[in-house]
Amino acid sequence: MIAATTAITTSLVGLVSLRRAWQRDVGMKALWMVGGWFLLALSLLCFSLWLGGEVGVPVALAFVSTAALCLVATNVKWRETRGAKRRTGVIDPSDRKSRVWRGLVRTLLAGPLSGLAAIGVGVALAVRLPLQEVDRVAIGGLAVPVIWAAGMAWTLADDKIIRASLVLIVVSAVCYAIAFLPV
Known part of the structure; x- marks a missing residue:
């Protein structure tokens, strides 16, 4: 039970640390980033100790990926569009007549x-x-x-x-x- 709690907690804290490091206005970015990656590696070890190497590593990768996706989804901001804008830099379809x-x-x-x-x-x-x-x-x-x-x-x-x-x-x-x- 301790290994499971430690594995999940280190994963989540590591992801939050990386998220904090990737924010623009944060001081000590390198420390947050190194700490986050260290905690994710530690969580991989904890998952391996908890479930064994063959099962723990894939479960750790799946858990970290899913938790990271949830963390990203919580920070999504929807904006209202102001109308259709002409896109620049987009490749237009061929000007040939369709046949x-x-x-x-x-x-x-x-x-x-x-x-x-x-x-x-x-x-x-x-x-x-x-x-x-x-x-x-x-x-x-x-x-x-x-x-x-x-x-x-x-x-x-x-x-x-x-x-x-x-x-x-x-x-x-x-x-x-x-x-x-x-x-």
């Missing part, structure tokens, strides 16, 4: 072709990384959704459809060649 065929091509690029390229990268990682088999498969599998999302965002944001399609085709071909051709 049905461009939308269909973008859909094909963002969906299936980006997915094909992402799966190719994932398979290449799973086959060729110099790690144990379990690690290779995990890294390859976890990389696929991230790469797919990046490919989708890029192809939808890029104004040049031909460039996007060529890059996705080349990435797919290279990755499948790396994965399946003998070295």
Whole structure:
């Protein structure tokens, strides 16, 4: 019970100390920051002593992340907007007229072709990384959704459809060649 109380208390005090260090008008910022990080490291140790190393570290990281999110949420300030302002520095969409065929091509690029390229990268990682088999498969599998999302965002944001399609085709071909051709 003492370890649990100590773990939770040091986490919360460490987060409050870091929050205090990041405020603008605070003296001794370095002391608050060092103290906060020290208390968070101490709370990680306390969670490990309380729950064991394998369970304590993930629980500590989850608890600290959730508590930090709650601390940030308590400091949110809502402002009323004064009307629509013209944004500066924002990238405007293409000035071209929209065409049905461009939308269909973008859909094909963002969906299936980006997915094909992402799966190719994932398979290449799973086959060729110099790690144990379990690690290779995990890294390859976890990389696929991230790469797919990046490919989708890029192809939808890029104004040049031909460039996007060529890059996705080349990435797919290279990755499948790396994965399946003998070295």
